[in-house]
Amino acid sequence: MQHHTSRLPVALDFSGVWVNCVSRRMFRVEEAQLGMQPLTASRCLEMEEGHEEEEAQDSLVRRLMRKYMEHTLHEITYRATTKHASATSAGWAISRDLLPDDHQKEELIKRAFSDPAFMWGCATSAYQVEGAWNKDGRKPSIWDKFTHDGRAFKGSSGDDACDYYHRYEEDLARISEYGFNTYRFSISWTRVFPLDEDGNMYMNEKGVQFYKNVLRILADRGITPIVTMFHWDLPAELDWLDEEVVDYFLRYAEFLLATFPEVNWWSTFNEPWTFCTMGYALGLHAPGKQSQYLQYRCGHNVLRAHARAVDLFRRKFFRPGMKIGLVLNYDFPFPKDPENPHDLDAVQVDAIKGVGWFADPIYKGDYPELLKEIIGEHLPRFTTEEKNLLLKASNHEYNYYGLNTYSGRYVEAVHNHSWSPKQSFWKDDEPIGFPFIHAWLYKVPQEILLHLRWVNDRYHPPGIIITENGCADPGNTEYEYTVDDWHRVGFFRDYLAKVAEAVFEGIPVVGYTAWALIDNFEWADGYQRRFGITYNDFGRQCHGRFGGFPEMGVIKTYETYGWLKIGSVYLNILQYAIMGPHYTSSYCTSLYLNIAIYCIFHRQKMGQL
Numbered sequence: 001m002q003h004h005t006s007r008l009p010v011a012l013d014f015s016g017v018w019v020n021c022v023s024r025r026m027f028r029v030e031e032a033q034l035g036m037q038p039l040t041a042s043r044c045l046e047m048e049e050g051h052e053e054e055e056a057q058d059s060l061v062r063r064l065m066r067k068y069m070e071h072t073l074h075e076i077t078y079r080a081t082t083k084h085a086s087a088t089s090a091g092w093a094i095s096r097d098l099l100p101d102d103h104q105k106e107e108l109i110k111r112a113f114s115d116p117a118f119m120w121g122c123a124t125s126a127y128q129v130e131g132a133w134n135k136d137g138r139k140p141s142i143w144d145k146f147t148h149d150g151r152a153f154k155g156s157s158g159d160d161a162c163d164y165y166h167r168y169e170e171d172l173a174r175i176s177e178y179g180f181n182t183y184r185f186s187i188s189w190t191r192v193f194p195l196d197e198d199g200n201m202y203m204n205e206k207g208v209q210f211y212k213n214v215l216r217i218l219a220d221r222g223i224t225p226i227v228t229m230f231h232w233d234l235p236a237e238l239d240w241l242d243e244e245v246v247d248y249f250l251r252y253a254e255f256l257l258a259t260f261p262e263v264n265w266w267s268t269f270n271e272p273w274t275f276c277t278m279g280y281a282l283g284l285h286a287p288g289k290q291s292q293y294l295q296y297r298c299g300h301n302v303l304r305a306h307a308r309a310v311d312l313f314r315r316k317f318f319r320p321g322m323k324i325g326l327v328l329n330y331d332f333p334f335p336k337d338p339e340n341p342h343d344l345d346a347v348q349v350d351a352i353k354g355v356g357w358f359a360d361p362i363y364k365g366d367y368p369e370l371l372k373e374i375i376g377e378h379l380p381r382f383t384t385e386e387k388n389l390l391l392k393a394s395n396h397e398y399n400y401y402g403l404n405t406y407s408g409r410y411v412e413a414v415h416n417h418s419w420s421p422k423q424s425f426w427k428d429d430e431p432i433g434f435p436f437i438h439a440w441l442y443k444v445p446q447e448i449l450l451h452l453r454w455v456n457d458r459y460h461p462p463g464i465i466i467t468e469n470g471c472a473d474p475g476n477t478e479y480e481y482t483v484d485d486w487h488r489v490g491f492f493r494d495y496l497a498k499v500a501e502a503v504f505e506g507i508p509v510v511g512y513t514a515w516a517l518i519d520n521f522e523w524a525d526g527y528q529r530r531f532g533i534t535y536n537d538f539g540r541q542c543h544g545r546f547g548g549f550p551e552m553g554v555i556k557t558y559e560t561y562g563w564l565k566i567g568s569v570y571l572n573i574l575q576y577a578i579m580g581p582h583y584t585s586s587y588c589t590s591l592y593l594n595i596a597i598y599c600i601f602h603r604q605k606m607g608q609l
């Protein structure tokens, strides 16, 4: 083997790494080999010939992984990048410095999630990924109408999105490659059960077949689906303000439960707070109405629909092991002035308005008294019968609490009055945490712990799944920048460590599904926000599956794996660490190392090293 001194500083930090060659065999490569010389397929074959009798692959995998966990991926990169912070276009420097306690956080995560039954996964929603908006009998939803009216960023729409409707097999394959055992996705109502001219709903067989295919693939791979009935794409003919929508939803829910008996984990609604507030108060989401109080009418019908659907589920469909829940979003706030009792009150009021609005009816049978006081006559009231139904619905072993959370915030009482807390993300010219999206997404890991405690103390749900958590790329969204997504690694590590703390406190967190499997249509923000752990080349309306890494070619498989982001690599490594050496996806992890190396190459090219 030709020896030459590497021009790469990072290579000095490797005493040797394992790469995965075409035959899925692992080879130890000395640092010099990693120089500027690409490890092409033929190079791999050459190495294979020279190492016929290498140790058994299993033990190699284990050694690789041991090495991995000894140094951990981020540390390797850290060494190569210490003192080199990269500025994003947002003008904010991301420090890649390894914090002294990062290892402790990972240890905590490993211990907390060691139950093999822990649901570890990622999520998508129909309108955000599927595309094929008018294919095979799918009918328009309020989001088709809203986007076709030009109301999303730069006139974008989910018409094509990730084209997942056609490319779902490739996308689903990633879920196991990333080491996940769970996948959360939603069904498009108008794809499977649209309305005809007379307002009658009918089964659209091709649409049903699509989800049957998805579910079959997941079952074959041992991945548990968590299926959301409603992730915002309401049939265009309906409106959450009309009471009749409750009956429509009930029939749709019954149709789903009867048509997809292979699904054990259901959720009725995703984030009613968001679609009611953004859709009916702020007008930023479909159907785009702006008002002071209509969101409460929307929420009221959603809660009735939830209660009736769950009641039906209990009476007609429940079998032991089946679960059904509601997914609620909230970003737990901090008092702007922790010394000011009014600001402390404002935190509680905010939580009542954000979480209590939906969770109190579900778990306590009615709206919080405080909310009734604050909203007054504009808050609809439940009948006694409805209250009983609500209570009966959740008070059962099938219930779980779906918790979506992203950001932290400050709240303060205005004129010492806490009823309408004022929110902000900055204090004394400092953001509350790293700003991923200036308008709303700041990294504040502590909020997930406070959030979990608040929910658990108030409702005692039998189980909680973190159904969404994640971040968007903060600055440049070009391929080279988003694949090298160390900010995302930091986000997941720090939030997961807080979830781990919650687990040790006895809070029953039974799963975590990262948002999102792939970059997708981010509603009103269109394609400018990349939340995916997989890169998607929207420009060409197809996934960046063909890979990039043009000059790199560390290994052959690189062509196949070019769409990976380091964020997904990290989650996979964590999963390996959690599950131990018997974890089957370890093979993939070795590929990821190559991606990490790519990023280091890339940074050097960009002058960051």
Ligand code: PNW
Pocket (backbone or CB within 6 Å): 125, 128, 270, 271, 274, 329, 404, 440, 468, 515, 522, 523, 531
């Ligand atoms: C959630 N905000 O939506 C949704 O469940 C996902 O569909 C979405 O892609 C994800 O979070 C990331 O945004 C939100 O402006 C959209 O505060 C906007 C907000 C919050 C949640």
